[in-house]
Amino acid sequence: MKEVVLKIKGMHCTGCSTRLEKVLNNQDGVEDAKVSFEEAKAEVKFDESRIRLDEIKEAIEDAGFEADVEK
16 A cells, blocks of 8 residues: 655645545545545545556546645
8 A cells, every 4th residue: 555645736625525535435446535625735645556656646636636745
């Protein structure tokens, strides 16, 4: 299991973070995702054998947000 923290751009309210969290948790291979509107980030735990990081970022972009790996 791999964990990554992503900086999220484009969230305007807690409804955005709730919706994005649902999108991420519905991805096959994502074990757990927590999205914080206040911190503008997503913590994602996922199975690398089932989903790649770029697929997670693509799902975020499809939901209308931008994501970058937090350094």
